[in-house]
Structures are given as structure tokens and as C-alpha cells.
Amino acid sequence: xxxxxxxxxxxxxxxxxxxxxxxxxxxxxxxxxxxxxxxxxxxxxxxxxxxxxxxxxxxxxxxxxxxxxxxxxxxxxxxxxxxxxxxxxxxxxxxxxxxxxxxxxxxxxxxxxxxxxxxxxxxxxxxxxxxxxxxxxxxxxxxxxxxxxxxxxxxxxxxxxxxxxxxxxxxxxxxxxxxxxxxxxxxxxxxxxxxxxxxxxxxxxxxxxxxxxxxxxxxxxxxxxxxxxxxxxxxxxxxxxxxxxxxxxxxxxxxxxxxxxxxxxxxxxxxxxxxxxxxxxxxxxxxxxxxxxxxxxxxxxxxxxxxxxxxxxxxxxxxxxxxxxxxxxxxxxxxxxxxxxxxxxxxxxxxxxxxxxxxxxxxxxxxxxxxxxxxxxxxxxxxxxxxxxxxxxxxxxxxxxxxxxxxxxxxxxxxxxxxxxxxxxxxxxxxxxxxxxxxxxxxxxxxxxxxxxxxxxxxxxxxxxxxxxxxxxxxxxxxxxxxxxxxxxxxxxxxxxxxxxxxxx
Amino acid sequence: xxxxxxxxxxxxxxxxxxxxxxxxxxxxxxxxxxxxxxxxxxxxxxxxxxxxxxxxxxxxxxxxxxxxxxxxxxxxxxxxxxxxxxxxx
Numbered sequence: 154x155x156x157x158x159x160x161x162x163x164x165x166x167x168x169x170x171x172x173x174x175x176x177x178x179x180x181x182x183x184x185x186x187x188x189x190x191x192x193x194x195x196x197x198x199x200x201x202x203x204x205x206x207x208x209x210x211x212x213x214x215x216x217x218x219x220x221x222x223x224x225x226x227x228x229x230x231x232x233x234x235x236x237x238x239x240x241x242x243x244x245x246x247x248x249x250x251x252x253x254x255x256x257x258x259x260x261x262x263x264x265x266x267x268x269x270x271x272x273x274x275x276x277x278x279x280x281x282x283x284x285x286x287x288x289x290x291x292x293x294x295x296x297x298x299x300x301x302x303x304x305x306x307x308x309x310x311x312x313x314x315x316x317x318x319x320x321x322x323x324x325x326x327x328x329x330x331x332x333x334x335x336x337x338x339x340x341x342x343x344x345x346x347x348x349x350x351x352x353x354x355x356x357x358x359x360x361x362x363x364x365x366x367x368x369x370x371x372x373x374x375x376x377x378x379x380x381x382x383x384x385x386x387x388x389x390x391x392x393x394x395x396x397x398x399x400x401x402x403x404x405x406x407x408x409x410x411x412x413x414x415x416x417x418x419x420x421x422x423x424x425x426x427x428x429x430x431x432x433x434x435x436x437x438x439x440x441x442x443x444x445x446x447x448x449x450x451x452x453x454x455x456x457x458x459x460x461x462x463x464x465x466x467x468x469x470x471x472x473x474x475x476x477x478x479x480x481x482x483x484x485x486x487x488x489x490x491x492x493x494x495x496x497x498x499x500x501x502x503x504x505x506x507x508x509x510x511x512x513x514x515x516x517x518x519x520x521x522x523x524x525x526x527x528x529x530x531x532x533x534x535x536x537x538x539x540x541x542x543x544x545x546x547x548x549x550x551x552x553x554x555x556x557x558x559x560x561x562x563x564x565x566x567x568x569x570x571x572x573x574x575x576x577x578x579x580x581x582x583x584x585x586x587x588x589x590x591x592x593x594x595x596x597x598x599x600x601x602x603x604x605x606x607x608x609x610x611x612x613x614x615x616x617x618x619x620x621x622x623x624x625x626x627x628x629x630x631x632x633x634x635x636x637x638x639x640x641x642x643x644x645x646x647x648x649x650x651x652x653x654x655x656x657x658x
Numbered sequence: 659x660x661x662x663x664x665x666x667x668x669x670x671x672x673x674x675x676x677x678x679x680x681x682x683x684x685x686x687x688x689x690x691x692x693x694x695x696x697x698x699x700x701x702x703x704x705x706x707x708x709x710x711x712x713x714x715x716x717x718x719x720x721x722x723x724x725x726x727x728x729x730x731x732x733x734x735x736x737x738x739x740x741x742x743x744x745x746x747x
Contacts, residue, residue: 162736165736165737165738166737166739208734208736208737209671209721209724211721212738219722219725221719223725224724226725358729359731362728362729363728363729364695366693366694367691367692368690368692371692374694380730382693385728385729386725386726386727386728388729389724389727389729389730390724391730392729393734396733441692443692456660456661457661457663457731459660459733460660460662460731460745461731463660463745463747464745467746604694
């Protein structure tokens with residue numbers, strides 16, 4: 154009987170060593186210090202880069218194989234969506250506002266993350282870290298591309314999708330996400346890792362992608378579910394990289410602890426403010442909702458974030474400084490920000506609306522302590538003004554926070570009737586903030602944040618306060634892209650086309 | 659005790675994987691949400707290749723999980739036979 158000789162296969166740990174560690178080399182004619190100049194200037198001490206290991210032990214060959222499979226699945230569904238009038242199978246075209254915000258604010262963030270990871274993959278000396286950063290850099294550009302591609306089908310039929318790149322750079326609410334990523338990209342490699350790999354990926358993206366994508370499924374948006382879950386399958390790896398990197402820093406040297414803790418405090422609060430946008434998407438913009446912002450926070454913030462910080466306590470890490478203020482804000486932030494978006498809807502490249510009676514009943518059930526008391530009366534008043542033919546428009550421009558760039562619409566921790574406002578003077582100039590968290594961040598690095606480009610002051614300094622000229626500049630078509638959903642072209646088209654799709658008249 | 663979790667897309671490929679996770683982790687709670695399944699477990703959750711292969715009826719590489727993985731929580735440790743999620747407290 155012939156014996157078939159089986160070629161001995163490498164085990165996963167062995168394969169990881171051969172295809173990762175063994176790709177590195179010792180430099181001969183240049184010093185390591187000259188090759189990796191940025192790795193020391195943040196003060197983080199690393200004694201042994203080989204201690205860093207990817208717990209998934211994913212090697213580049215396996216990476217390409219699985220990513221190709223994800224792309225095949227993604228395009229099969231995107232094609233089906235475009236071929237089968239997917240844009241008419243939504244619960245309602247109001248849903249598209251959430252997608253427009255996603256495209257204008259979040260997808261460009263994916264691209265920024267790509268640039269950041271490409272850079273730090275070069276700046277970190279460890280081979281394991283370099284390979285993981287390279288994979289993440291490729292993931293992030295894939296996310297930007299697949300998201301833009303998936304949403305391009307909506308651009309053929311609806312307003313507000315056509316100029317997302319201009320919106321990203323120039324509109325006020327998108328500058329919140331932009332400044333977050335610009336801040337991270339202009340930091341050193343370790344801080345970037347905490348900002349994106351740890352705070353954004355591990356602590357916050359679950360809140361953005363998981364319940365929201367499940368919500369897209371509920372609202373008949375096959376295209377978004379597909380890009381969302383396809384992206385999120387990479388996020389599991391990114392979160393793990395972020396967590397491993399933080400443990401690596403803390404295990405390498407006890408002197409790293411205060412630096413890391415400072416970054417956790419800063420980036421938790423920066424990320425939490427970006428999530429202000431997401432809270433309105435979840436509580437107000439999904440016609441059919443999976444869970445409230447508060448419920449999502451309980452699962453992914455309180456429970457999961459709590460577990461994470463209990464785990465890291467063994468290194469001396471405590472929960473982020475803004476944790477308690479965040480908890481206090483959860484029952485208010487979506488309402489406060491949505492009221493802001495509605496009153497400034499002339500300046501948004503998406504539609505907002507007054508919640509229906511059913512929506513308000515849902516909101517009051519989900520927010521029993523806050524909605525009826527603080528926010529229903531304001532919506533009722535706005536509804537009355539609209540019925541009287543004098544809809545509420547706030548043409549006064551918002552005061553923006555110098556750090557997170559959100560309008561200062563949030564209230565004091567502990568007093569939801571008082572607007573929170575902080576200011577500080579630096580080199581003779583006064584700066585405004587939405588919260589203690591943002592003011593603290595500014596005061597730690599004032600030279601960085603005084604350079605921030607803020608959309609509202611820029612409207613005056615660059616365009617003399619001319620709102621029509623500003624709309625041209627940001628590529629926002631007045632009367633089409635902006636304003637109330639009620640009476641919009643999106644509403645008219647969706648109703649007409651859906652009628653055509655379901656009848657023969 | 660802190661909860662670890664793993665969330666997978668709800669599809670034909672993951673059905674036997676979810677069954678296998680339930681077999682190996684009797685303490686786990688399976689939450690079925692639109693388009694996804696989230697499996698929570700107190701402190702620790704183990705995904706075993708052999709159990710998946712029994713449920714699936716074919717050889718399985720644990721790294722195939724990457725394709726349908728949505729998110730997870732806990733410290734990860736993976737080799738050819740198991741993927742373990744755990745919190746240290």
C-alpha cells in the first residue's frame with residue numbers, strides 16, 4: 154500500500170512567527186534611532202518590541218484571502234441592491250438623513266484613519282505592530298471606498314449625497330468628525346494608536362456600527378447593512394489591536410501609565426462628543442428603530458466599557474475622567490443636538506423634521522425621566538410655530554467649542570435647564586468650550602487647538618458672513634439639500650417613485 | 659463578573675458556528691437581533707474548531723470566523739483549535 158507523505162503544515166503560532174517576525178531585519182548602515190525618530194518623543198518607553206503580538210495571529214497571506222472573500226460577498230449584495238430598486242425598499246426616505254451624515258462625516262474619517270495607520274505602520278519599529286498597522290491601513294481605505302460606493306446608488310435619486318467631500322471639509326457638523334481625526338493624525342504614533350485603535354475602535358465604534366447597522370437592516374437598507382458589517386468584521390481585529398497596544402505600553406514600563414491615562418481621558422471625551430451625531434441618528438433619524446441611544450450606551454458603554462476598565466485596573470488604569478459627565482449626558486444629548494440640527498437646518502446637507510406623535514411617544518417611553526419634562530414641550534412649541542406658518546429658524550450662528558467644534562448646545566452636568574459654557578483666555582485671546590472635558594483638553598495643548606479651523610468664525614472671516622456665498626462654497630443647494638423633510642424633494646420623489654414601483658398607474 | 663461577547667452576522671455560514679458556541683458554552687446567552695446574533699457570556703467564552711467541524715460537517719479553519727465576525731469584547735487568544743475571550747479581574 155502506498156503511503157501518501159503529508160507535507161507538514163506549520164501551526165498558527167509558527168506561521169505567525171515566520172510570516173511576521175521573520176520579515177524584520179536589523180539595520181546595518183543606519184541606526185534604529187535615525188530610522189524611527191518619532192517613537193521616542195512622546196515619552197513612551199519600550200524595552201522589547203517582540204513582546205507585541207497579534208492575538209489573532211493573522212498573517213498577510215490569510216489576510217488577503219479573507220478580505221477577498223468579504224469583498225465578493227459585499228459586491229454580490231451591492232449589485233443586487235442597485236439592480237432591484239433598493240432605494241425604494243426603505244421604510245421611509247427620512248432614513249436617508251442618517252446615511253448622509255454617515256457619508257459626509259464618518260466615511261472621510263475612515264480615509265483619515267487609513268492615512269494615519271499607513272504613517273504609524275512606518276513609524277513603529279516592531280514588526281508585529283508594523284504588519285498589523287499595514288492591514289488596518291488597507292482595511293480603512295477599503296471602508297472608505299466601499300461606503301462611498303454603496304451609497305453612490307442613492308446619489309442617483311436623492312439630494313444631499315453629491316458633495317460629501319466638500320461637506321467634510323467645510324460644513325459645521327462634519328468638522329466635528331474632521332477635527333477628531335485631524336487631531337489624531339497630527340499626534341505622535343502612540344497617541345494616534347490610543348485615539349483610533351483604543352478609544353475610537355474599542356470603546357466607541359460598537360456604538361456607531363453595531364446597533365446602527367442592525368437599524369439599517371430594520372429599515373430595508375441592504376446596501377448599508379452590507380458595508381457596515383463588512384467593515385465591522387475588520388473592526389473586531391482593530392479593537393483587538395487597540396487593546397493589545399495599550400496593554401503592551403502599560404507592560405513595557407511603569408512610567409508609561411500617566412501618559413497613557415492622559416490620552417485615555419482626552420480621547421474618550423473627544424470620541425464621546427463625535428458620538429453626539431450618532432445619538433441623533435439612532436433616536437431620531439431611523440424611521441424604524443432597533444434600540445435607543447440610551448439602550449445602546451448601557452450595552453456598549455456602561456457594560457462593555459466598564460468591563461474593559463475593570464480589566465485594565467490591574468495596570469493602574471482608571472475609567473476616563475469624563476465618564477461620569479458622559480453618563481449624565483446620555484439621556485439629554487440626542488434631544489439637545491437634534492433640536493440644534495432642526496433650528497439650523499438651513500445649513501445642513503440633510504433634512505431634519507419635527508418628530509411625529511408616534512415618535513414622541515417612543516421617545517418618552519425610552520427617556521421617561523427627561524423627554525416629557527424637558528424636550529417634548531420644545532418640540533410642541535416648534536410644531537405650533539410651523540402650523541402658524543412661522544417655522545422656527547435660527548439664523549443666528551452657533552457658538553462652537555474650540556476643541557470638539559460642536560455648537561455649545563449641551564447642558565450642565567446635573568442641571569438640564571442650564572446651558573454649559575466654559576471659556577479660557579490664552580495669549581490675550583478668548584476661547585469658548587462646550588464642557589469641562591473640552592476645556593481641559595485645550596488647556597493641556599493650547600498651541601495645537603488655537604490653530605483649529607472653525608466653520609462659524611470662518612464664515613465671517615473668509616466670506617464676510619454671507620450665508621448664500623457660504624452655501625455655494627460648501628456645495629449645498631438651498632431648497633434641495635437642506636431644510637425640513639416635510640415638503641422636500643426627497644419626500645416628494647420617494648412617495649412618487651414608491652407609488653410607481655408598487656402600482657401600474 | 660464582566661461579560662464577554664462575540665457578535666456574528668446572521669447567515670447560513672454562521673448558523674452551525676452559533677450552535678457550536680452554544681454547545682461549548684452552556685452559560686452563554688444568545689441574543690438574536692436584526693441581521694446579527696450577539697452571544698454574551700460571564701467572564702469567558704471559548705470557540706472550538708472541533709465542535710464547529712462537527713456541526714458544519716467539514717474541516718474548518720478558525721480564522722474563517724473573520725469573514726462573519728461583527729464585533730467582540732474581552733482579551734483575545736487564538737490558536738488552531740480555540741479562540742478564547744476573557745476578562746482578567
